[in-house]
Amino acid sequence: MTTASTRQWPVALLLSLTLLLLVTLSLPHWHGLFHWLQPDSKQVIYNRDGFFTLLGSHLLLVLSSGLAASLTGIGLGLWVTRDSGRDFLPLVSTLASVGQTFPPVAVLALAVPALGFGFKPAFFSLLLYGLLPVVRNTIAGIQGIAPAVQEAAQAMGMTPWQQLWQVELPMAASVIMAGVRTSLIINVATATIGSTIGARTLGDPIIAGLINFNLAYVVQGALLVGLLAISLDSLFDYLGRRLYSAAEGH
Amino acid sequence: MIELDQVSKHYGDSIAVNSLSLTIQAGDFCVFIGTSGCGKSTTLRMINRLIEPSHGHIRIDGEDIAGLRPELLRRRIGYAIQSIGLFPHWTVARNIAVVPQLLGWEPQRIRQRVHQLLELLHLDPAQFADKLPAQLSGGQAQRVGVARALAADPNILLMDEPFGALDPITRESLQAEMLRIQAELHKTIVFVTHDIDEALKLGNRIVVMDQGRIIQNASPQQLVQHPANDFVANLIGQQDRGLKAAACTTVAELLQPARMPLPSDQPRLHGSDSLKLAVSQMLWHKVDCLPVCDDSGQVIGELSMQRILEQQP
Numbered sequence: 001m002t003t004a005s006t007r008q009w010p011v012a013l014l015l016s017l018t019l020l021l022l023v024t025l026s027l028p029h030w031h032g033l034f035h036w037l038q039p040d041s042k043q044v045i046y047n048r049d050g051f052f053t054l055l056g057s058h059l060l061l062v063l064s065s066g067l068a069a070s071l072t073g074i075g076l077g078l079w080v081t082r083d084s085g086r087d088f089l090p091l092v093s094t095l096a097s098v099g100q101t102f103p104p105v106a107v108l109a110l111a112v113p114a115l116g117f118g119f120k121p122a123f124f125s126l127l128l129y130g131l132l133p134v135v136r137n138t139i140a141g142i143q144g145i146a147p148a149v150q151e152a153a154q155a156m157g158m159t160p161w162q163q164l165w166q167v168e169l170p171m172a173a174s175v176i177m178a179g180v181r182t183s184l185i186i187n188v189a190t191a192t193i194g195s196t197i198g199a200r201t202l203g204d205p206i207i208a209g210l211i212n213f214n215l216a217y218v219v220q221g222a223l224l225v226g227l228l229a230i231s232l233d234s235l236f237d238y239l240g241r242r243l244y245s246a247a248e249g250h
Numbered sequence: 251m252i253e254l255d256q257v258s259k260h261y262g263d264s265i266a267v268n269s270l271s272l273t274i275q276a277g278d279f280c281v282f283i284g285t286s287g288c289g290k291s292t293t294l295r296m297i298n299r300l301i302e303p304s305h306g307h308i309r310i311d312g313e314d315i316a317g318l319r320p321e322l323l324r325r326r327i328g329y330a331i332q333s334i335g336l337f338p339h340w341t342v343a344r345n346i347a348v349v350p351q352l353l354g355w356e357p358q359r360i361r362q363r364v365h366q367l368l369e370l371l372h373l374d375p376a377q378f379a380d381k382l383p384a385q386l387s388g389g390q391a392q393r394v395g396v397a398r399a400l401a402a403d404p405n406i407l408l409m410d411e412p413f414g415a416l417d418p419i420t421r422e423s424l425q426a427e428m429l430r431i432q433a434e435l436h437k438t439i440v441f442v443t444h445d446i447d448e449a450l451k452l453g454n455r456i457v458v459m460d461q462g463r464i465i466q467n468a469s470p471q472q473l474v475q476h477p478a479n480d481f482v483a484n485l486i487g488q489q490d491r492g493l494k495a496a497a498c499t500t501v502a503e504l505l506q507p508a509r510m511p512l513p514s515d516q517p518r519l520h521g522s523d524s525l526k527l528a529v530s531q532m533l534w535h536k537v538d539c540l541p542v543c544d545d546s547g548q549v550i551g552e553l554s555m556q557r558i559l560e561q562q563p
Contacts, residue, residue: 148335149335149337150334150336153335154300154324155298155300155331155397156325156329157320157323157349158348159321167337171339179338
């Protein structure tokens with residue numbers, strides 16, 4: 001059954017990607033719809049930047065901060081589950097849980113005085129915010145491995161590195177990937193707020209729309225952010241299933 | 251040969267193993283027995299350095315293991331535990347191959363070895379090699395665990411209550427496998443259990459431990475017949491020690507030449523059966539003498555209740 005489902009086309013992924021591309025390309029031509037939404041406004045299509053440019057820079061911000069957050073988060077999670085970092089496990093584990101309750105706007109607001117306006121503070125706050133689910137899931141993934149398996153790996157004569165690469169990471173991979181997925185999806189949405197501190201994202205039309213009472217702009221930004229989030233989520237769903245079946249040894 | 255020389259292990263103020271000295275000869279099947287917390291598992295795990303002793307030295311074939319890299323030491327020592335600890339993301343074959351792979355064997359040699367081990371443990375290679383641990387029963391999984399421990403043909407095998415979690419029938423069949431494998435391979439086996447029957451059945455040397463010390467180190471027969479103190483006597487059980495003693499002697503040791511042709515419909519004993527089984531058979535069939543045959547079914551002698559009674563001290 002597993003083999004059959006992995007050989008299938010990733011329908012959801014292809015569909016959401018196609019839809020995202022089509023909407024991004026065709027959005028400037030949907031005058032009719034947006035005039036109906038916002039009849040009192042002459043300008044109904046956001047035109048300060050192309051939607052493709054906005055999508056690109058939004059994606060760049062999310063992916064670069066996501067990559068940095070994943071690498072740092074996995075590294076941190078692995079470190080506190082080694083002998084050398086185990087003393088910090090309770091601290092990091094608590095921070096990762098408590099940090100999640102911090103509103104993203106507050107993180108952004110705090111980053112501005114330190115890093116100024118634009119890409120940098122947005123990147124930094126997304127990194128911090130995206131770190132938490134990755135750290136939490138890495139710790140959970142490693143701790144979820146049965147102690148007997150860890151003991152066997154050690155007793156068979158694996159070095160600590162071999163235990164990590166051959167046993168711990170493959171066994172924790174799906175849980176860690178779920179953390180990366182959550183982190184990225186949250187940050188796709190959070191990145192829109194980056195527009196308030198001058199990062200160019202799909203939040204631009206939303207913020208502009210809110211300021212000018214232009215519902216059409218808001219809908220355009222929100223539509224693309226939503227489609228992007230669905231596409232990324234389907235991508236991870238697909239990768240996760242590939243990973244799962246690889247871990248099963250097929 | 252494994253030598254433990256004044257080995258101690260402290261955890262803070264509590265003493266798990268207290269200045270323990272012991273020599274385990276090559277080819278011995280040495281069973282550590284005692285109540286939980288007596289230090290038997292700790293002692294076992296110090297031999298492959300999963301636990302480092304606080305004091306004392308452990309030597310394998312004269313070499314102090316403190317001077318070896320733990321990983322290299324462990325690849326030379328087989329290890330099987332009650333909770334088995336198979337790697338759930340690997341197939342049975344890959345699980346068994348783990349130590350040979352760490353040692354860098356050729357793929358062809360590993361494949362042959364895995365095949366050979368599956369057959370040794372009575373698991374059909376065609377059926378089991380590609381299964382995942384989750385698809386195995388408890389008994390099958392422990393067979394794989396034992397195969398994994400034997401994979402790189404180590405001289406020493408450490409086993410920590412390997413059959414403790416299995417049902418009685420599966421446990422008996424795996425105990426029989428261990429005796430057969432040991433007769434074939436002559437490993438030095440250190441085996442931890444809290445089950446006295448298992449200890450008497452498997453070991454040719456039994457080390458009774460309590461509170462981190464050795465109470466008695468003896469052969470099964472000596473242990474049953476001359477328990478060192480009340481603790482050991484209680485461990486063996488006062489009431490049925492006659493049967494325990496009978497379980498330590500084989501029929502072959504008391505074999506007599508057949509005096510007269512015995513009726514062919516009678517049950518037969520094997521040379522490798524224990525006296526306990528022989529007595530049980532006699533009681534059940536209400537006879538005082540049974541024929542003994544070899545593996546091919548040929549009668550090689552007989553055993554009478556009289557003879558058993560004469561031999562028991």
